[in-house]
Amino acid sequence: MSTYAFPGPALGARIREAPADFQVEEVLPFGPDGAGQHIWLAVRKTGLNTHEVARRLARLAGVRERDVGYAGMKDRHAVTTQTFTLDLAGRPEPDWSALEDGQLQLLQVARHSRKLRRGALTGNRFALRLRALQGDPAVLAERLDLIRAHGFPNYFGEQRFGLAGGNLDRAAALLAGRFRPRDRHLAGIYLSAARAALFNAVLAARVEAGTWNQVLSGELVMLAGSRSLFPARPEELMDLQARAAALDLHPTGPLCGRGGLQPQGEAADAERAALARWRGPEPLAASGLDWAAALDAQGLEADRRPLRALAGELTWAAAEDGGWLRFTLPAGSYATSLLDALLQSGQPLPAD
Numbered sequence: 001m002s003t004y005a006f007p008g009p010a011l012g013a014r015i016r017e018a019p020a021d022f023q024v025e026e027v028l029p030f031g032p033d034g035a036g037q038h039i040w041l042a043v044r045k046t047g048l049n050t051h052e053v054a055r056r057l058a059r060l061a062g063v064r065e066r067d068v069g070y071a072g073m074k075d076r077h078a079v080t081t082q083t084f085t086l087d088l089a090g091r092p093e094p095d096w097s098a099l100e101d102g103q104l105q106l107l108q109v110a111r112h113s114r115k116l117r118r119g120a121l122t123g124n125r126f127a128l129r130l131r132a133l134q135g136d137p138a139v140l141a142e143r144l145d146l147i148r149a150h151g152f153p154n155y156f157g158e159q160r161f162g163l164a165g166g167n168l169d170r171a172a173a174l175l176a177g178r179f180r181p182r183d184r185h186l187a188g189i190y191l192s193a194a195r196a197a198l199f200n201a202v203l204a205a206r207v208e209a210g211t212w213n214q215v216l217s218g219e220l221v222m223l224a225g226s227r228s229l230f231p232a233r234p235e236e237l238m239d240l241q242a243r244a245a246a247l248d249l250h251p252t253g254p255l256c257g258r259g260g261l262q263p264q265g266e267a268a269d270a271e272r273a274a275l276a277r278w279r280g281p282e283p284l285a286a287s288g289l290d291w292a293a294a295l296d297a298q299g300l301e302a303d304r305r306p307l308r309a310l311a312g313e314l315t316w317a318a319a320e321d322g323g324w325l326r327f328t329l330p331a332g333s334y335a336t337s338l339l340d341a342l343l344q345s346g347q348p349l350p351a352d
Contacts, residue, residue, distance in 0.1 A: 003204040005153050005212060006146050010345040012134030013322060019046045021129035022078040024335075027122045027328065028071060036113030038069070038085045039093065044105040049076040053104065054084065060094050061086050069116035072124075072331060075159070081107065085116040123330045125313075128339070133322040143342050144316055151247065152341035153203055153212050154309040156196035157334030165281055167193035172284045175294035191298060194291055195255045198275060202253040203307050205274035213308050214251065215240045218265025221249045222306050225330070229261060229304055250306035256295040260302030309333040 016022050032040035039061075045053055054068040069085040100106055133140070161167050171194040173179035174187065181187045206212040215221055219232040221240060224247060232240050243249050254271060263271055275292050279285040296302075312328040325342075329335060 003153075003207045004344045005150075005207050005341055006143055006344075008143070008344070009135060009139055011136075011140055011143075011343045012132070012345055013130040013343060014132050015128065015130060015339070016077055017129075017131060019077060019079050021131070022075070022335075023127040024074060024078055024080040025125040026071065026074070026080070026082045027125055028083060028120065029122045032108075032110035032112045035111050037089050038087050038112040038115060040083065040085055040108070040110040040112040040116075041096065041106065042081065042083045042108035043099070044079065044081050044107055045074070046079050046103050047076060048103050050074050050082065052076075053082070056099060056104070057084055057086055060096075060098060061088060062091060062094075063087060063089075067115075071116055071118060071121035083108075083116060085112055085114075087115060119331065121331045123312075123328055123333075124335075125328045126326065126335045128325045128335065130322040130325055137318075140316065140342070144314060147311055147338065147341060148314055150213055151250075151308040151310045152338050153207050154250075154306050154333055155200050155203055155337040155340070157336040159334075159336070160196045161193050162189075168197055168281060168284065171197075172280060172287065172289055172291075175291065175298070176287065176289055191295065191300060194295060195257070195300070197280070198256050198278065198291055198295075199253045199305055201278035202271055202274040205270065205277070206251070206253070206307055209270070211270070212251070213244065215244050215249075216251065216263075216265070216267040216270065218263050219267040220252050220261055220263050220304055222252050222304065223249050224310065231261070231264065232267070234265075247310060250308045252304040253307050254292075255303040255305055256292045257298070257300035257302035258296045261304070262302075305332070309337070311338055 041057065043053065050070055050073045054065055054070065058065040058068050063086055067087040070082065074080040074082050096106055096109055167190055170179060171190040174181070174190050175194060181190070203212060215232050215237065217232065217234055217237055220229055221232055221244070222229050229252065240249065244251070251267070262268065280287070280289065280291060309329060314327040317324045317326070327338065329338070
């Protein structure tokens with residue numbers, strides 16, 4: 001069975017032919033407060049990833065890279081607007097205009113009282129150019145309506161798994177005890193890739209069963225727009241189903257690790273079956289590695305992630321050779337996963 005939520009014919013389009021075809025604007029819940037030892041820098045970058053910009057900022061200001069704060073990672077192959085903070089701690093301000101070149105444009109400089117932390121963003125605003133669109137425009141319109149009404153499967157995007165899935169190769173070696181990176185940051189990336197792959201496996205099974213946007217008995221549900229998590233008790237199931245249909249809450253899947261709240265009943269059975277079936281992409285599947293147990297042994301704290309994501313302000317503007325797709329997504333959700341649900345013509349997800 002397909003792991004696409006909205007069955008029907010695939011649509012074709014070319015994306016990312018140029019960085020300007022994929023535009024991302026970070027949305028933060030606050031702005032600079034105007035005072036303090038940190039500098040707030042909003043920039044627009046092209047062809048640079050977040051780490052590369054952080055290194056440039058640290059080098060210009062004469063601070064350590066760890067003194068540079070940012071709320072989330074942004075892709076290199078795009079035009080992205082992102083905010084950074086630097087802890088100057090009494091140092092004189094450099095000439096920030098020295099940063100500007102064909103890849104980096106300075107948008108705002110202000111004072112701020114604290115470091116910008118990972119995860120502090122509300123979400124991201126996207127503008128994507130789809131070129132040479134192939135397929136029935138009525139199918140595109142219908143699928144956009146379905147995504148507005150029901151959301152879309154909240155898969156981790158393929159970029160989480162590295163080039164040709166290389167992060168999963170390294171994760172398997174790490175979990176099997178054959179490899180330990182010296183850099184703790186890299187170890188975190190590989191373990192996150194493993195957790196993302198298991199989540200995608202559970203979500204793909206729920207999409208196949210047609211329950212990715214429904215509340216099962218024993219489900220752990222999350223309130224929309226928050227991290228509030230609670231179990232679906234049998235006597236509340238009808239009410240929770242109605243709230244899920246109204247997009248007020250979402251079923252969740254596992255970010256595997258140790259401890260934490262666990263689903264019960266029907267939801268737990270579905271999760272266990274999906275995890276038991278998944279052994280990793282070939283040739284890793286032949287190793288017989290129990291990924292979930294290995295992640296537990298790493299001491300990672302278990303968490304939950306919504307199976308469904310909602311796209312805000314979703315619009316389509318046709319152009320001569322395709323059009324522009326515009327929308328907002330909450331932090332942690334992937335524009336490529338929305339595109340996959342819309343077009344149904346991408347590469348198989350790691351969960352397949």
